[in-house]
Amino acid sequence: VAAITMPAPLPTTAADRQLTTPFPHHVLSVKQFNRRHLHQLFQVADEMRTLVERMGSIDLLKGKILSTMFYEPSTRTQCSFMAAMERLGGSNIPVSIEQSSVKKGETVADTVRCMECYSNVLVIRHPEKGSVANAAKFAKVPVINAGDGTGEHPTQALLDLYTIREELGTVNGLTITLVGDLLNGRTCHSLVQLLSLYNVTLRYVSHESLRMPASIVQEVAAAGITQTEHTDLNDVIAETDVLYVTRVQKERFASVEEYEAVQHKYVVSLATLANAKSNMVIMHPLPRVNEISPEVDYDPRAAYFRQMKYGMYVRMALLATLLGHA
Amino acid sequence: VAAITMPAPLPTTAADRQLTTPFPHHVLSVKQFNRRHLHQLFQVADEMRTLVERMGSIDLLKGKILSTMFYEPSTRTQCSFMAAMERLGGSNIPVSIEQSSVKKGETVADTVRCMECYSNVLVIRHPEKGSVANAAKFAKVPVINAGDGTGEHPTQALLDLYTIREELGTVNGLTITLVGDLLNGRTCHSLVQLLSLYNVTLRYVSHESLRMPASIVQEVAAAGITQTEHTDLNDVIAETDVLYVTRVQKERFASVEEYEAVQHKYVVSLATLANAKSNMVIMHPLPRVNEISPEVDYDPRAAYFRQMKYGMYVRMALLATLLGHA
């Protein structure tokens, strides 16, 4: 275990975010959110959960249209937003980007200016970092970033946080362990940035070559959060309240041998959980390949399928808030 | 004409299905249905027809979401379910499986567990036999099999049966002739299994190499149904009440010559119908390629386009029943 000693804090930190900032118009980055925003959003998400469980859907966004513009596919995220919109009484236009004007050379800016003529809110995924924020400059209607390559996927982080809150009742005081590919996993980066608004302890478990980037570690440290790095999950499993698992991709390693040598260390099985708390939870942004054994699925601590349902409630809350109906 | 002599009946037959069995939770096979289920389903389908003709749609499933997960394309079946859901006041999420998590190595089980978080009912088509039944094990919400490779396509058989009932007033007492590829056509297999719940006579017309499989013939015989095999449609056309045509694919033959030698025998033209009854009907699961001449389309006995409309009513009835609103 190596405690991370950090250089002097950077000027812009999570703590700097003013609590008086209004709720974002476009949702592009987790850095736009302060604790008041999150509190407000999650309270609406709680209401949405109650309403959906009781009635299936409501008419809050009747007459509103959400267009999902996915420049790279993501079934789970797209369907989650579509279900959220339907359950709010609104409508969806899923734009078939692959077979579209893009091929005729149209810029994302022009496609956005087109789709906003028909829509009340846009959800965009695009493989290039920064592209969604750029697209948002051309839109009068709210734009939600559903993933911009190595950039961010803010609604995933929001639903991760909401899952922790719903499963464990609070975020403060928890020890949260992130395991897998912490270098490339934008999900992890966004989540720890949001977590640094709370009073948590972070454990990072990964192969040496896949450690959390220094820039993220610095930001989190600047918020006064304790972070430690590990290569063995056994070191921290006993104290873990939330185990956040991500996929380790073969392609990230220099050789297949190197991958196979370490890969088993980051697979979560019932054996891994032998010393885990009885009330901890296991999360995963999904899709899961083999980093969580199927035997774990039936353990009540496996929260990764419930996580998707929380995601729908958070996205309902977000859509309702952005469109001024929450 | 060769009457089929069968070995001793198999233990599980259509007749064995208890009439007290509740309506299926998942719709995976025609074998789940007894005559009471069919009677109930078709009565609801009749009501749906009346309501759609009078009002276009109703609000019965308002707030419910159907997700269609098609691991292989089938425009007709997918659109039929979507139209059924819309006309019931519900919503659709058509999942773009081809460009999805499947490519990232996600199992069907995990995709099902994801989609059921957003949905109230799932319709799944998958190229592998047994895969939909397997997927249903992981779903709490009802799953409908929309075709599992060489397995079944139960809602096609249900709509075929409903079409016969609506077009001819009854199923009992009819002579039903199936022509085309009886070996590989899962549509034919499912239909004769359902028909064996009634008092019918079955005629099978096909090339020798494309005969109805022995296992199906045995099951049907066990239900006490008369079945005969033929190579010439002229042998049976005069007594036929329902002519069920299916496609003969070139690829099923050893050589193009062999295909061309027999293919014309199974093409239905106005000449074929010269000796047919005036109140018989011609059906086809569609798409039709050249096994029914376009000239037949304008004959009132051509029921294959009306068949699709009956399909929408049956699927409306099924969705309403499965979701407890019929």
Added chain:
Amino acid sequence: VAAITMPAPLPTTAADRQLTTPFPHHVLSVKQFNRRHLHQLFQVADEMRTLVERMGSIDLLKGKILSTMFYEPSTRTQCSFMAAMERLGGSNIPVSIEQSSVKKGETVADTVRCMECYSNVLVIRHPEKGSVANAAKFAKVPVINAGDGTGEHPTQALLDLYTIREELGTVNGLTITLVGDLLNGRTCHSLVQLLSLYNVTLRYVSHESLRMPASIVQEVAAAGITQTEHTDLNDVIAETDVLYVTRVQKERFASVEEYEAVQHKYVVSLATLANAKSNMVIMHPLPRVNEISPEVDYDPRAAYFRQMKYGMYVRMALLATLLGHA
């Protein structure tokens, strides 16, 4: 500037269209429309605009289903129709033609006969000229041509005309300049045919090899409209009320050199507009590639993004009219 001297008028002209003709059942060509139809349609479009601005959507087409059958992709047009239908309270079934029965050899006629079982109106785009009119023969429900190859795209011309009317208050008395590829642009052909129902002056600006086809020029002349041809936009920009820009495709030229030699002449920039009227408008059917400089986007005369919103209102008006609810 060369005034065009025309041969004797053709027998069938715009002026011949009887004002007593009922509103078309299928929308296949601009030639089906007379001024009374247009007046009626645009009045409904005005109402739609008011209703959408006030309420987002209405329940006029509740229970109606629109199926969009696009045999070649067109995101903009498909999404525009879908948004129009949703804002009328109806539902959409976007048919995935590419992965469908077409591959199994089904004719367009059969696919149409299938989809009309589920739908109340069909919108079809197909790469072959005449194919949509042919498909409409097999449909009892209204069919709208959303582009048939080198044929027509009538709803584009209708929305272009509505845009002129809304932006400038009237069509009569205007000078309308079309620039770009006038030979191959079906958009231009349909628009001038509709414009010839009004009292306008037409200026055609293009490379010699991309001039307006003689057949169109003849039809327009027969309606008594003044038309002139130019190679330099500067000749006519000062008197222009509507500048309708279309794309010049590299592939249309014999060599890249020839393309590059003329291409800059047809790019609209702020410099191009130096001598233009302050209340003229610039239109474009989109997608735009580089034929209008991005700097022009912020000029209030740039109407090409507003044009898409007008398009939604016109398509709402058309759907409501065809389905007997306007």
